[in-house]
Amino acid sequence: MSFLPQSAPRGQIDKAQGSTVQMVVEALAARMASGDYPPGSRLPAERQLAESLKVARNTLREALDILEVRGLIMRRAGAGSFVTEPGGWDGSAPVIAATGPLHLQVMRGILEPEMARLAIVNMPPATIEALSRILDQMHNDADPAQFARHEEEFHLRLAEGTGNPLLVACYNLVVKARRQPQRAAMLRRHMTPERIRSQRESYAALVGALTARDIPHAMELVQQALLEEQRLFMQED
The missing domain is CATH 1.20.120.530 (GntR ligand-binding domain-like)
Structure with a gap:
């Protein structure tokens, strides 16, 4: 999905894409904080998440990478992404991320x-x-x-x-x-x-x-x- 005209400078495009990734991170973290995606639950498939957030799949994947680094989700090859299980879970983490x-x-x-x-x-x-x-x-x-x-x-x-x-x-x-x-x-x-x-x-x-x-x-x-x-x-x- 394009957020800028094709004539936009490369730096401006990169900045816009970075801002979009951050918005996706905050949106998903807010859903975790509200209980829409509780600890231990599996996130919807990437295609479904991307469509619900109205972003490209690569933008969503970048956001999921950030959430994984922050310890909010765990990704399992072939199984999907899971909200961090209770135990290592800091209940304030999604709020802080958002x-x-x-x-x-x-x-x-x-x-x-x-x-x-x-x-x-x-x-x-x-x-x-x-x-x-x-x-x-x-x-x-x-x-x-x-x-x-x-x-x-x-x-x-x-x-x-x-x-x-x-x-x-x-x-x-x-x-x-x-x-x-x-x-x-x-x-x-x-x-x-x-x-x-x-x-x-x-x-x-x-x-x-x-x-x-x-x-x-x-x-x-x-x-x-x-x-x-x-x-x-x-x-x-």
């Missing part, structure tokens, strides 16, 4: 400001101390990948400070989604020394607001940080 950058930003925008508010209301002094220690680690580490891990730990500690186990579980899923390869690639492109310095200042201000139990200022700082990351996301689009 989560795009915009989905992630929407969820962070819902959760993170509320985490700051609830943490200020509920967190014990030990949580403030833990956040301060993570801030010290941020100041001592300029490696983009490691800095991102400190950010994850910071937000997970903040989630724990809310005293809401369901919120903690939701944010753990957000962290897993943040570790997707495309986001890691974005970090490498944009986590310059200048941006890391700016992030450190932002987190230092947030720790100050949390320590002062200043809910409006803490929520404002979180929202500003999210807007800055949203601007980076829009540059990638």
Whole structure:
């Protein structure tokens, strides 16, 4: 199936095909997450899947290759493709695979400001101390990948400070989604020394607001940080 005119440049065609493969990956992962294709079940035949998704067979096969690498399916020669059996199964994997950058930003925008508010209301002094220690680690580490891990730990500690186990579980899923390869690639492109310095200042201000139990200022700082990351996301689009 052709998605571009025949006169389109080769690079533009390749980009469109790659985007189509990713859409197929997300569509199939979403079907797994919804239970349409439960763990242990056999996927429909390639021809049937390609027709239902309105894509070429080679596009579907590329998407199945990606799902296999991610451990979401297992392919058996002559038998077809099977959703990974329970045991090695991570129930969050299909959700994460189907989560795009915009989905992630929407969820962070819902959760993170509320985490700051609830943490200020509920967190014990030990949580403030833990956040301060993570801030010290941020100041001592300029490696983009490691800095991102400190950010994850910071937000997970903040989630724990809310005293809401369901919120903690939701944010753990957000962290897993943040570790997707495309986001890691974005970090490498944009986590310059200048941006890391700016992030450190932002987190230092947030720790100050949390320590002062200043809910409006803490929520404002979180929202500003999210807007800055949203601007980076829009540059990638």
